[in-house]
Structure formats: structure tokens, C-alpha cells
Amino acid sequence: MEGVSGKCMIKVDEIGYRHQYNANSERISKSHSQPAFTGKPSVSQIPSTALRDAVEALLPRSVRALKKLGSHGGEIQNIIINAIGTGIVAPIFIKYNFLSDSDEDTRTYSAWRQPISAVLAVATQAGLTAPFYKIFDSWANKGVFGEELSKTLFMDNYYVEKLMKRQYPNATKNQIKQYAANFKKQQKESLIKDLKEQSTVNYRLADGSSRKISGTEYRNLLEETIDNLAKADLDSMKEIEQTVKRRTIRSQYYRTHNQQANEILTELRKKIKKAGSISEINSYISEQINKLRKDKNSSEMIAILGEIQNRSKKSNGRKTAQTFTSVKQALNDKVNKMLEHVKKYSKVNSDAEVSKLVAASVEKEINALKESQKFYETLKRSITEQSKIKDLQAQITAQKNLLNIEQSSLNKDFAREVAEQLISRTNAHMKCYKQIVGVFVSLAILPFTCTLLNWIYPRFMDVFFPNLSNKKHQNESSKLVAQAPKKAEVA
Amino acid sequence: MVSVNPITSGISKLYQSCFVKPFVKLSECSPMKAGYGSYRLNNRRIIDGISIASIILKDGVGCYMYVNQSLNNKSIPDDKRKFVAALDLTNGGLMILAQILMHMTISNKLIQSKMFNRILGKKFDRNTSKMIYAILKNTDKYKNVSQRAVNEALNKYKGEVCDAFGSLTSLIAATTVGKRIIVPFIATPLAGIVEKKMNKNTNDNCVDSETKNTYDPSKHCNPKDNKHKNVKAGHSENVSGTSSGNLLNSFKKI
Numbered sequence: 001m002e003g004v005s006g007k008c009m010i011k012v013d014e015i016g017y018r019h020q021y022n023a024n025s026e027r028i029s030k031s032h033s034q035p036a037f038t039g040k041p042s043v044s045q046i047p048s049t050a051l052r053d054a055v056e057a058l059l060p061r062s063v064r065a066l067k068k069l070g071s072h073g074g075e076i077q078n079i080i081i082n083a084i085g086t087g088i089v090a091p092i093f094i095k096y097n098f099l100s101d102s103d104e105d106t107r108t109y110s111a112w113r114q115p116i117s118a119v120l121a122v123a124t125q126a127g128l129t130a131p132f133y134k135i136f137d138s139w140a141n142k143g144v145f146g147e148e149l150s151k152t153l154f155m156d157n158y159y160v161e162k163l164m165k166r167q168y169p170n171a172t173k174n175q176i177k178q179y180a181a182n183f184k185k186q187q188k189e190s191l192i193k194d195l196k197e198q199s200t201v202n203y204r205l206a207d208g209s210s211r212k213i214s215g216t217e218y219r220n221l222l223e224e225t226i227d228n229l230a231k232a233d234l235d236s237m238k239e240i241e242q243t244v245k246r247r248t249i250r251s252q253y254y255r256t257h258n259q260q261a262n263e264i265l266t267e268l269r270k271k272i273k274k275a276g277s278i279s280e281i282n283s284y285i286s287e288q289i290n291k292l293r294k295d296k297n298s299s300e301m302i303a304i305l306g307e308i309q310n311r312s313k314k315s316n317g318r319k320t321a322q323t324f325t326s327v328k329q330a331l332n333d334k335v336n337k338m339l340e341h342v343k344k345y346s347k348v349n350s351d352a353e354v355s356k357l358v359a360a361s362v363e364k365e366i367n368a369l370k371e372s373q374k375f376y377e378t379l380k381r382s383i384t385e386q387s388k389i390k391d392l393q394a395q396i397t398a399q400k401n402l403l404n405i406e407q408s409s410l411n412k413d414f415a416r417e418v419a420e421q422l423i424s425r426t427n428a429h430m431k432c433y434k435q436i437v438g439v440f441v442s443l444a445i446l447p448f449t450c451t452l453l454n455w456i457y458p459r460f461m462d463v464f465f466p467n468l469s470n471k472k473h474q475n476e477s478s479k480l481v482a483q484a485p486k487k488a489e490v491a
Numbered sequence: 492m493v494s495v496n497p498i499t500s501g502i503s504k505l506y507q508s509c510f511v512k513p514f515v516k517l518s519e520c521s522p523m524k525a526g527y528g529s530y531r532l533n534n535r536r537i538i539d540g541i542s543i544a545s546i547i548l549k550d551g552v553g554c555y556m557y558v559n560q561s562l563n564n565k566s567i568p569d570d571k572r573k574f575v576a577a578l579d580l581t582n583g584g585l586m587i588l589a590q591i592l593m594h595m596t597i598s599n600k601l602i603q604s605k606m607f608n609r610i611l612g613k614k615f616d617r618n619t620s621k622m623i624y625a626i627l628k629n630t631d632k633y634k635n636v637s638q639r640a641v642n643e644a645l646n647k648y649k650g651e652v653c654d655a656f657g658s659l660t661s662l663i664a665a666t667t668v669g670k671r672i673i674v675p676f677i678a679t680p681l682a683g684i685v686e687k688k689m690n691k692n693t694n695d696n697c698v699d700s701e702t703k704n705t706y707d708p709s710k711h712c713n714p715k716d717n718k719h720k721n722v723k724a725g726h727s728e729n730v731s732g733t734s735s736g737n738l739l740n741s742f743k744k745i
Contacts, residue, residue, distance in 0.1 A: 054633060055644045058623045063614050067652045069659060081662055085671035093672055094578070099680040106574045107679065113575060114675075136514070144511060146519050148527055224531070307618065314622035323626055330625030407639070425531045432530040432541075433518055439545040443552055450556045458566030469568055 079125045087118030109461065109468045116457050124449045132441050133434055140430060143205045147213055148429045152204040153191045154422070160184055188419060195415040199388045201422065215385030222383050222392070225421040229409035230376035236407050237369040240362050248358045253300040254345040255354055261342045264288065264301060268308070269335045278312055278327055285309040308334060368405040375399045375410075389415050535601070539594065546590045554583025577685035581678040589674050593665040603657040611656065615649040 056064060091111035100107060140151040141159040160180040164171070168179065194202060201213040201221075213221070254261055268285070275281045285305050292298040292305070312331055348354050379395060393414045400410040461469040517523060529537035561567065561576035596602055624641040627633040
């Protein structure tokens with residue numbers, strides 16, 4: 001049955017694929033539900049993940065290793081690690097358990113049940129449970145599921161790579177990755193275009209037809225996107241409020257210890273300009289911090305220097321000339337900005353005035369963010385099933401021009417945000433579906449695993465540990481029979 | 492014109508109606524849709540409830556089946572069968588408790604993110620973002636990149652590392668240490684206690700209904716008569732099988 005269903009799956013897959021990329025390409029390009037993928041990426045097209053990869057490369061090795069270790073394993077790795085725990089660790093804690101007063105033979109006999117159960121768990125989970133999840137993912141990518149779980153417009157990476165491998169059988173692994181990234185980018189742009197122009201989502205179904213998103217789902221999608229934008233602005237507002245507290249303390253220090261701050265920072269700027277390496281800057285800063293430790297009133301200056309040093313350490317030991325120039329430039333900019341503040345607050349007479357100035361510097365931004373919250377509320381109330389994304393974008397742009405703030409979600413492309421929300425909500429739906437269906441799948445498999453374990457376990461023990469199992473008694477009986485005097489001897 | 496194999500088409504139809512359709516229908520039913528809403532809006536109360544209910548259901552049914560099958564498995568030696576079943580029972584029960592406990596603590600998303608921020612939060616702070624921006628804008632490819640774009644990319648990557656951290660801590664702390672060290676460590680001595688209880692219950696009930704003594708001496712003689720009392724005691728001792736003596740010996744003692 002497994003083999004038959006597997007073959008059917010491949011067949012359906014092939015039909016879907018042929019339909020999508022060859023036979024009906026005209027329909028696809030007309031509906032814009034799939035990008036017209038031309039194959040090899042052009043030079044100007046940078047995959048959307050490029051910046052993320054560039055950021056990743058600049059992070060510490062430990063972080064990258066953790067990411068690799070935690071995300072590369074997948075389900076099968078988890079099953080295997082779980083089985084190692086069950087098969088090797090658990091038996092030790094059963095057999096050598098000093099708290100238990102049960103007979104050691106009995107404990108050993110029971111402990112051996114664990115490795116056998118672990119092997120069976122790997123076999124059934126990897127062979128039956130995990131493939132179920134793969135089938136669900138595959139259905140979501142093909143359009144077998146309805147709109148809640150459909151990923152036809154933003155296919156999973158593994159699925160796109162599979163398709164690319166089929167389309168370019170001679171391509172190298174890296175080329176396939178590149179084509180897949182490019183395809184995904186085009187697919188997303190196509191989805192955004194559909195949202196902007198048609199204010200809808202055209203899901204592709206497994207039979208080749210397409211279906212528009214339902215009115216309720218569309219409305220929910222827009223409302224959730226607006227909620228996300230409002231939340232992002234609220235977070236920015238909270239961050240600014242926290243910055244105000246920090247900035248006030250620092251600005252008061254600049255006023256009260258103006259000369260000290262000016263001297264130390266000017267000297268530091270000179271050192272940064274002359275420095276030949278990052279470590280030279282770091283050791284100079286450490287030296288200065290050690291000197292300042294003797295003075296109780298210099299805690300804020302120590303914090304300032306520590307902050308600069310911390311920033312220089314973030315280059316993560318990269319010793320390339322380009323990195324060094326960038327770090328040097330960044331540190332120089334930071335110190336210059338600090339010196340500007342030192343100059344600004346040297347003219348201020350009281351701490352109260354400093355607080356006023358700091359509050360005034362963020363007042364405009366905070367007020368604008370507060371206004372944006374009110375705007376999002378009004379916008380959300382106006383959403384209907386017929387709302388056009390173009391109109392909503394126009395309202396957002398008008399509000400952005402009115403408030404004129406840099407750090408706000410109002411600057412974001414609304415259609416892109418809607419697309420992001422659509423992807424995120426579909427992933428959440430899939431997680432829910434897998435969790436609930438997973439219970440039923442596990443329950444369905446349970447009698448099979450249970451019966452198999454109860455059949456294998458005593459037989460395994462009979463073969464490999466006859467002294468612990470029923471065989472012991474049989475052996476002992478045969479020994480006694482052999483030792484017993486024969487009839488002739490008795491006579 | 493492509494000819495369609497009737498067997499293949501029959502199998503395909505069967506596959507569609509018996510396998511695909513039920514799962515698709517399930518994905519569209521209203522309780523599932525309610526679940527989608529909770530997951531989408533990250534309603535922790537409902538998500539945690541579903542997770543805990545699934546743990547109890549899966550492990551509870553599993554525990555029941557394992558215990559039942561072990562008790563009735565004649566291939567396991569008589570002297571060890573009850574201990575094996577008792578270990579299945581205590582292991583199963585503790586496993587449910589351990590998983591619920593871990594779901595609420597170390598495997599909980601909120602707690603994991605707090606742990607992550609405490610251990611690795613500094614690797615993703617404002618200084619890191621500023622420095623990455625400074626390094627990137629000095630390169631040809633990213634000379635036009637904005638600080639906000641770098642912040643967003645860094646946050647996205649932070650989310651991925653946080654997920655990886657969560658799955659690793661769950662795997663090591665919950666799955667290996669909790670489920671495979673602590674649970675068997677406690678379950679083994681508990682299994683001994685459960686086994687003794689099982690034996691006691693079995694001994695109390697080992698009298699077959701057909702051979703059960705239905706004679707009630709209190710109805711036929713004086714309850715203060717010690718002779719009758721002793722006869723009754725001797726008889727029940729013999730039936731239960733715990734005494735090595737026979738009926739004649741009991742009567743001789745009287």
C-alpha cells in the first residue's frame with residue numbers, strides 16, 4: 001500500500017509540475033498566480049535572503065554554529081537523539097538504580113525493553129509518522145489543501161529545489177540553490193503584484209484551477225497586517241521612551257563633567273585615528289577604564305568607554321583591512337557624535353533643562369507614533385471584504401507625509417506586509433494542523449508499535465539473554481533431567 | 492490520446508477518497524479552524540492546552556496499551572511480567588507529568604526566549620547592529636543599505652537562532668535529561684512498589700468463583716466459638732496458597 005501510494009504521489013506531483021511549468025504556462029502568466037520563471041537568475045537580481053546571509057557572516061562563530069546545530073537536524077535527527085536516550089541512557093538508570101529494591105535480574109530484564117522499544121520507535125516514527133508530515137507539506141505546496149494551508153504562492157524551499165532539480169537535472173547543487181532562491185523571490189513579487197493590482201490572493205489548486213481568497217479570510221488578513229504594523233510602532237515608541245531615560249542620565253553627566261568628558265573623548269578620537277589595529281584601540285580603552293576606576297564619580301564615563309569598546313569587539317575578530325577601516329570609521333563616528341553632545345550640554349545650566357532638551361528631542365517622534373496608533377485604529381475599522389489595497393496604501397502614504405517620521409511602520413510597503421502576514425499565518429495554520437493530526441496518526445500507529453514490541457521483546461530476551469528469560473527454567477529443567485539417575489541405574 | 496490504465500486510475504481514486512479527502516476535510520472543519528485562529532494570534536492558553544491535551548492523550552493511551560499487553564504477554568517470565576508492566580505504568584505516568592512540566596518550563600516558548608535573551612541576547616544588541624551596518628555600508632554590494640534594513644535582517648536571524656536554541660534545549664534538557672534520566676530513575680523504585688501492590692491484589696482475588704467458600708459460620712454457630720474461627724482461618728490460608736500446610740494439619744492443630 002505504501003509503495004502504491006508513493007507511486008500515486010509521484011504521479012500527482014508530476015502532473016502538477018507539468019501543469020504548472022509547461023502545459024499551461026499561458027494561463028499562469030495571465031492570472032499572475034505564478035511568476036514566469038525563466039530559469040537562470042540575472043546579475044541584477046539579488047536573492048531576498050542575501051542581506052540576511054551577509055548579516056549572518058558578521059555574527060560570532062558560536063552563534064552560527066548554534067543555528068546550524070539546532071536547525072539542520074530536522075525531525076529525523078530528533079527521533080534518533082530521542083531513541084539514543086531511550087536505548088542507552090534510560091536502561092542504565094533502570095538497571096543501576098540504587099533506590100529500587102527489586103531483584104536485579106528483573107531490573108535488567110526490564111531495562112532491555114528500552115533499547116528494543118527505541119529501535120522500534122525509530123522505525124515507526126521515521127518510517128510512518130515523519131512521512132505523514134512530509135505528505136502534508138507536499139499537499140500544501142501542490143494546492144491539495146484549501147486556502148488556510150495552501151502554500152502554492154509561496155512554496156517551501158525544499159519543494160522549489162525539488163522542482164528545479166527536475167527542470168535542470170544537470171545543474172550543480174549551488175546552481176539549484178540559486179535558481180530556487182530566484183524562483184521564490186519572483187513568486188513573492190508576483191504575489192505582491194496581485195495584491196496591489198487585484199486586491200486578492202489567487203490560490204492555485206492541485207487540479208490546475210485557481211481560487212480566490214474568501215472575503216472573510218481577506219478581511220482577517222488585512223486586519224492582522226494592520227495590527228502588526230501598529231504593534232511595531234508601539235514597540236518603537238516603548239524603545240524611544242527607554243532611550244529617553246538613558247539619554248537623560250548621560251546628558252546630565254556631559255553637563256556636570258563636561259571638561260573630563262571632552263578631554264577623554266578627544267584623546268580617544270586621536271587614538272582611533274592613529275590606531276593600526278582594533279586590539280590597539282581596545283587596549284587603550286581598557287587602560288583608560290582602569291585609570292577611571294579609582295575615581296568614584298566616573299562610573300558614567302566608564303560606561304561610555306565600555307560601550308565604545310563593546311562596539312569595537314563586535315567585529316568578531318575579523319582582521320581584514322576592509323573590516324578594520326569600517327570599524328575605525330564607525331567608532332570615529334560614534335565618538336564624534338558624543339563630542340557633539342558634550343558641546344551641546346556644556347551650555348546648559350541645570351539638570352532640569354537637560355531633561356527638557358532630551359524630552360524635546362524625541363517629542364516629535366513620540367507624538368507622531370501616538371498619532372500613527374490612532375490612525376491604525378481608524379484604518380482597521382474601515383476594513384471591509386471589498387477594501388482595495390491600493391486605497392489603503394494611499395491612506396497610509398498620506399498619513400506618512402503628514403507625520404513625516406522615519407522610524408514608523410507607515411514607511412513600509414503595505415502590500416508586502418500583507419504578503420508577509422499571509423505566509424506567516426499559513427505557517428501557523430500548518431503547525432496547528434500537524435499538531436492535532438499528529439495525535440491521531442500517533443494513536444493509529446500505537447497498537448502496531450505496541451504489539452510489535454510485545455512480540456519481539458520476549459523473543460529477543462530468549463535468544464540473547466536466556467538466563468534472564470523463560471529459557472533459564474527450561475535449561476535448568478533439562479540440566480536436572482540430565483543429572484537424574486536413569487531407569488536402568490535405579491534398577 | 493493517452494490511454495488510462497483502469498487499475499492505476501482505480502487505485503488513484505481509492506487513494507483520493509480514502510486518504511486525501513479525509514485529511515483535507517479535517518483541515519477545513521470548524522474546530523480545526525478555531526485552532527488555526529489561536530495559533531495565528533499566538534493565543535498561548537489555547538496552544539498550550541492543545542499541546543498538553545495531545546501529550547495526555549497520546550501517552551495516556553500508549554501507557555494503557557503497553558501495561559495491558561505486558562500483563563497479558565505469556566512470553567514474558569511470570570516472575571518478571573508484573574515488574575515489566577509496573578515499570579510501563581510508572582514510566583508512562585511520570586512521562587506524562589514530566590512532559591507537561593517541561594512544556595510549561597524549559598520547552599515553553601516564552602521561557603525559552605527569556606533564557607535566550609539572558610544567554611545570547613548581547614550577541615544581537617544595538618552595538619552589534621550598528622557595527623554590522625558600519626561594516627556592510629563600506630562594501631560595494633551594500634553601500635546603500637539602511638540601518639533599519641540591517642536591524643530587520645538581524646532580528647530575523649535572531650528569531651531563527653532563538654528557534655534553534657529552543658529546539659536544542661528541549662532536546663537536551665527535556666528529552667534526554669528529563670525523559671530518559673529523571674523519569675526512569677524515579678519510575679524504577681516506584682515500579683517495585685506498584686508490583687508489590689499488584690501481587691497483593693492478585694493474592695486477594697485468586698480464589699476462583701467456582702471454588703469459593705460460601706459457607707458463613709456466623710449464620711450457623713456462635714460467633715464467639717473459637718474453634719469455628721480457627722477452622723475458617725485455616726481454610727482461607729490454604730485457599731490463598733500462602734501457607735505450605737494442608738487441611739489435615741489445620742484440623743490436627745485444632
